[in-house]
Amino acid sequence: MYQEEESIYNIIPKEVYIPPKQGKYKSRYPPDIVPTGSTLALRNSQKPNVRNCGGHFEEIIEDHPISCKYSTLGKPKGSYKQSPDRYLKKGEGSQSIFHLPKIQNNSSIRQSHSQEKIKPPVPKLSESPLLLKGTKKNFILDNIVSNILSVPAVSQSQPDWLKKKEYGQTPRYLQRIKERTLQESIIMKDIVRAQEQEEQKKLYELSQQELQNLRDGLKSKWEQVYREYQQLTHITKIDTIHKLRKKEKCEEQLKQLEADMLKLKKNHIFVDAAK
The missing domain is CATH 1.20.5 (Single alpha-helices involved in coiled-coils or other helix-helix interfaces)
Structure with a gap:
């Protein structure tokens, strides 16, 4: 029977199974025991490197007893309140300074220093310095005699650079x-x-036929522009911008055409094909 098919048993409500509640888990090891080989909380301990090396489960006090009371958090609130019965007396505000005990070495053995002294000791009165023996030598007379008997030094001849093979050459x-x-x-x-x-x-080079065609074309263009320019010159009053611009344009075209016609008057004219 498939689950999707209808059944009369589906009308009967099913019982909800409630599992029984188990007890709270409690470890058999104490929760406040220090781990084995711990290096924490060793400030006042007797073992400065590790703690609980044996892995004990019992609480072992390994700290030094605190000699000063209220050194961590101080006295309770209100303990420091001033009272006329407790006033500051002589010697209570200051603490005595402990001095280190003097160590006296009564033994006859002294320590030998292997390090050499930087400066030599000062000589004693009994130690007389070494004095140089005096001499009766006459240094002036000895100098005169040595100069008289000395042989004059031979001067070395310098080479004549004018007689060099490469002199005067490039x-x-x-x-x-x-x-x-x-x-x-x-x-x-x-x-x-x-x-x-x-x-x-x-x-x-342009041929003569091409030159003649260019000259005729420029001449006809010049005549056309000159005709338009002559019509504008008869106007006595140029009262619009269009007329002024047209006159200036005709003058520029005439100048350019005259310059081109002047260039084409030469017999031989070359043209650059790259341009």
Whole structure:
């Protein structure tokens, strides 16, 4: 029987199972015991490195007894209230300073210092200094005799630089520089010549027929613009901006056409194909 099918047993309410409540868990180990080999809370302990090395379950007091009362949180509230019965007396506000005991060494054995002294000791009165023996030598007379008997020093002859083989000649490094500059100038001339040849290949000369066609076209254009300009010159009063602009435009066109016609008067004209 599938669960999706209808059944009369589904009408009967099912009992809710409530599991029994178990008791509270309580560990068999004490909760306030220090872990084995702990290094915490060792400020006043007798074991400064580790604590509870044996793994005991009992509380073992390992701290020093506190000698000063109320050193942690102080006395209860209201204990420091002033009272006329407890006034400050002599010696209560100050504490005596303990002095270290003096150690006296009565033994005859003294410590030997291996470190050498920086300065030598001062000589005693009984120690007489070493005195140099005097001499009866006459240094002035000895100097005169040594100068008389001395042999004059031979002066070494200096070389005559005017008789040198390379005197008056161009240094070799200047010759190398001159040859290098000459080679560079030849290379630059070759480069410029090659560029000029490339540019000349791009130029071509206009034929006489093409020149004549250009001249006729410029002449007809000039006559047309000049006719328009002559019509504007008869106007005595230019009262609008349109007329003024038209007159200025005609003047600029005439100047440009005259400059172009002047260039085309030459017999040989070359045109750059790259442009």
